[in-house]
Amino acid sequence: TLVCRLSRVFASSLFHARRVSGISKIPTETPCRHMSGTSRMPTEPSCSTRDERDFHETFRTLTSKGKVKDAVNLVKRLTRAGRGLDISVFTKLLTICADSKNAELGKTVHQMILASALVPDVFLLNALLNMYAKCNDIDNALAVFNRLSEQKAGANTVSYNMMIAALARVGRSEQALNLFAEMRKRGLAVTQITITAVLRACSNSRALTDDALRIFQSMQTELRIKPNLFHYNVVMHCLCRAERLSEAMAVYADMKGKHIEPDIRTYTTLLSGTADVGALGLGVQLHQELKASGLLLDAVANNALLRMYARCGDIEQAISIFEHMKETKASTAVTWTTMVGALGQHGRGEEALHTFHQMKQYGYTPDPEAVVAVLSACSHAGLVDRAADIFNGSSKNIQSNQRVASCMVDAYARAGRVTEATALANSMASTDVVPWFSLLSASRSIGDVETAEKAVARIRSIDPNDSSGKLASAMVLLANTYSKVGRQQESNQLREKMKDEGIRKEPGLSFIEVDGKIHAFRVEDSTHENRDEIYTELERLTAEMIQAGYIPDVSVVTKDVTLAEKRRSLCLHSERLAMVYGMLRLPAGTPIRVMKNLRVCADCHTATKILSSVAKREFIVRDPTRFHHFKDGKCSCGDFW
Numbered sequence: 001t002l003v004c005r006l007s008r009v010f011a012s013s014l015f016h017a018r019r020v021s022g023i024s025k026i027p028t029e030t031p032c033r034h035m036s037g038t039s040r041m042p043t044e045p046s047c048s049t050r051d052e053r054d055f056h057e058t059f060r061t062l063t064s065k066g067k068v069k070d071a072v073n074l075v076k077r078l079t080r081a082g083r084g085l086d087i088s089v090f091t092k093l094l095t096i097c098a099d100s101k102n103a104e105l106g107k108t109v110h111q112m113i114l115a116s117a118l119v120p121d122v123f124l125l126n127a128l129l130n131m132y133a134k135c136n137d138i139d140n141a142l143a144v145f146n147r148l149s150e151q152k153a154g155a156n157t158v159s160y161n162m163m164i165a166a167l168a169r170v171g172r173s174e175q176a177l178n179l180f181a182e183m184r185k186r187g188l189a190v191t192q193i194t195i196t197a198v199l200r201a202c203s204n205s206r207a208l209t210d211d212a213l214r215i216f217q218s219m220q221t222e223l224r225i226k227p228n229l230f231h232y233n234v235v236m237h238c239l240c241r242a243e244r245l246s247e248a249m250a251v252y253a254d255m256k257g258k259h260i261e262p263d264i265r266t267y268t269t270l271l272s273g274t275a276d277v278g279a280l281g282l283g284v285q286l287h288q289e290l291k292a293s294g295l296l297l298d299a300v301a302n303n304a305l306l307r308m309y310a311r312c313g314d315i316e317q318a319i320s321i322f323e324h325m326k327e328t329k330a331s332t333a334v335t336w337t338t339m340v341g342a343l344g345q346h347g348r349g350e351e352a353l354h355t356f357h358q359m360k361q362y363g364y365t366p367d368p369e370a371v372v373a374v375l376s377a378c379s380h381a382g383l384v385d386r387a388a389d390i391f392n393g394s395s396k397n398i399q400s401n402q403r404v405a406s407c408m409v410d411a412y413a414r415a416g417r418v419t420e421a422t423a424l425a426n427s428m429a430s431t432d433v434v435p436w437f438s439l440l441s442a443s444r445s446i447g448d449v450e451t452a453e454k455a456v457a458r459i460r461s462i463d464p465n466d467s468s469g470k471l472a473s474a475m476v477l478l479a480n481t482y483s484k485v486g487r488q489q490e491s492n493q494l495r496e497k498m499k500d501e502g503i504r505k506e507p508g509l510s511f512i513e514v515d516g517k518i519h520a521f522r523v524e525d526s527t528h529e530n531r532d533e534i535y536t537e538l539e540r541l542t543a544e545m546i547q548a549g550y551i552p553d554v555s556v557v558t559k560d561v562t563l564a565e566k567r568r569s570l571c572l573h574s575e576r577l578a579m580v581y582g583m584l585r586l587p588a589g590t591p592i593r594v595m596k597n598l599r600v601c602a603d604c605h606t607a608t609k610i611l612s613s614v615a616k617r618e619f620i621v622r623d624p625t626r627f628h629h630f631k632d633g634k635c636s637c638g639d640f641w
Contacts, residue, residue: 344377
């Protein structure tokens with residue numbers, strides 16, 4: 001072959017006496033250190049200009065046609081024969097290996113460089129770094145980066161950009177930010193590419209939201225770098241994920257003020273943010289802008305809208321979007337799964353089941369996410385036998401999915417079938433606290449102290465460092481279980497133990513959107529600017545509720561305080577303050593939507609049913625797992641939640 005012929009020609013030409021320019025221009029000394037420790041090259045033979053031209057032509061032909069292995073073999077034969085080649089040959093090979101993510105071949109080229117006694121410069125080392133980085137071989141990439149840093153000139157901006165991007169890509173965000181700080185300290189130029197990589201690193205973790213915002217702001221003020229659409233989208237994503245929607249909307253307004261047109265990702269990010277905090281008004285505004293942009297035909301955008309309306313409590317509008325997508329054949333598997341989940345969260349279990357079966361008729365094979373959605377719907381509606389039929393009829397791969405099995409445990413537990421729930425939880429891999437938390441919740445509801453204690457013990461053994469963040473809630477549920485069965489002393493002792501161990505329960509918060517602004521309330525909140533007005537109206541409404549038959553259920557108050565204090569505490573729960581504020585500010589006939597971070601307590605559930613009848617208002621309350629629609633003295637959950 002031509003490759004073999006050229007190899008033989010070059011091998012024989014090693015004995016030629018004259019030196020040829022072009023193919024071997026490696027200096028005998030270099031400011032960069034040789035990777036194998038040698039600082040000088042051996043005396044280099046030469047070949048004819050024709051041989052050199054033939055080599056480069058063959059090399060270009062092979063690489064342009066994607067025959068990288070042949071090109072590598074050609075170079076390998078020459079280096080084994082002692083032929084020195086131009087650095088650009090190895091740089092080209094490494095670049096191709098990087099673009100094709102061929103780590104194995106890239107390592108072969110690396111070995112060839114070492115074997116060639118070549119003294120690599122910063123360009124070759126950067127090419128080597130780029131190859132390992134793009135192949136996600138981070139340890140070798142860091143080794144090359146550290147070698148670069150040891151050189152007299154040190155790693156340059158390109159080196160840092162590649163290393164930061166690689167670390168961000170594999171989720172090692174703290175290391176990426178440390179390198180960025182080191183880069184700034186060294187006074188190296190920061191480019192748009194640098195900022196793109198660093199912001200991508202910040203997007204990996206909610207804990208780095210403030211870092212993302214700080215870097216985004218400094219790029220415009222201190223660094224004088226003009227942000228592009230990607231930068232805006234990443235920062236909005238970080239803020240929305242942290243439920244800092246108002247700040248995300250401010251960034252969005254700044255972007256539009258700079259005449260940067262939003263894309264699908266912009267809208268889906270902001271719609272996700274409005275869905276998470278329940279800001280229906282802002283969601284509707286974004287819907288109108290999306291429609292005007294001409295991007296509404298995109299299935300991803302419609303799926304985001306469907307989820308937004310469902311999560312913000314407007315299930316009818318979500319159904320309308322779903323039906324339109326079906327009619328226009330724009331629905332996807334994600335569309336169907338989202339709709340099944342939405343119906344389940346709103347307590348419409350039978351409709352969720354019908355949609356799930358219809359999904360299969362439309363040719364979609366349910367994946368674990370779809371099965372989780374329908375099992376959750378059955379769980380919230382008390383349809384435990386239907387859930388069991390679906391679970392048992394699923395493939396072994398789906399049954400073994402942790403989330404699927406956890407949902408089945410939850411369905412058994414909510415229906416009071418603790419024995420079956422416990423058996424299934426025990427059969428699962430001991431890496432997930434969710435099924436045991438479901439068992440614990442069920443045990444609290446029926447006063448089963450023994451099962452509750454076992455569930456907490458399993459949660460602590462599975463997750464001793466509380467990486468799930470559920471330990472505090474688990475211990476509170478156990479304390480509440482003690483209180484429910486009259487074992488108040490043990491409940492108090494457990495709460496004291498929590499204080500001693502520094503375990504704190506997440507404070508209950510309720511949110512309501514009024515005039516495009518999200519208002520947050522805590523229990524007995526005294527910080528709101530309209531506090532006096534809210535308290536006065538709440539006192540009046542509570543009196544009317546008592547006349548209508550409301551009797552505060554003080555059993556849900558686990559604090560060891562007087563009866564009067566328990567009653568007052570109940571009446572000042574966060575959702576009641578939010579509801580009253582909504583009644584004061586929203587027009588009559590407008591549903592009042594309240595979002596909670598904790599489960600609705602039994603007394604507030606009863607009180608809200610009575611309030612909906614007394615005040616003739618509709619209340620839609622979302623907790624972490626479902627919606628409650630209160631109207632005319634009834635709740636959509638049928639008192640099963």
